[in-house]
Amino acid sequence: MPVSTSPTIGVLALQGDVREHLAALEGLGCATLRVRRPAELAACDALVLPGGESTTMARLARTFELLEPLREAIADGLPVLGTCAGMILLAERVVDGAAGQETLGGIDMTVRRNAFGRQVDSFEGPVEMTGLDAPVHGVFIRAPWVEQVGPGVEVLARVHHGDAAGRIVAVREGHLMATSFHPEVGGDSRVHQLFVDLVRAV
């Protein structure tokens, strides 16, 4: 895509915190689109899979006949940012998922769902991330962590939080990027900017 053109970035709008992502992307000058049908998916230069509930989102994607088109778009190179539940959807493998939990896959990683446990299942804190000069404020809400990555996956961030210290919470593999936390919350759009830069670069 020519650098001068604003990409059209879709947000999967079946469930979850869609509006916050739309606002962050629009604030960066991107055209946005709520994606609920294959035709809308086809109109996007890139896609965000929001936070929410990964099993519900996958189930709705199947109902809306989006599951296979999403898998195909990912395989064809559509840039995708997955946050929290969206990270789970991008994982090839899920630990502690619901019975029969489906994902879209794409990133060669194993993700542990609801990984941070009951005591600290939601917390906030600074996260240092590759590509950013200063830490982002990470909001973790019943978040997953990345338990294992394949050789093609770049680790972008690890968390520093109690027993979870050192766990991977942001990754990139080629045109796909995922965070355990919610970069759309709190008015800091630098993670979205990293994604837009990736969209322009691929």
Ligand SMILES: NC(=O)CC[C@H](N)C(=O)O
């Ligand atoms: N904030 C979130 O997106 C939570 C993800 C949720 N725990 C899931 O399994 O899908």
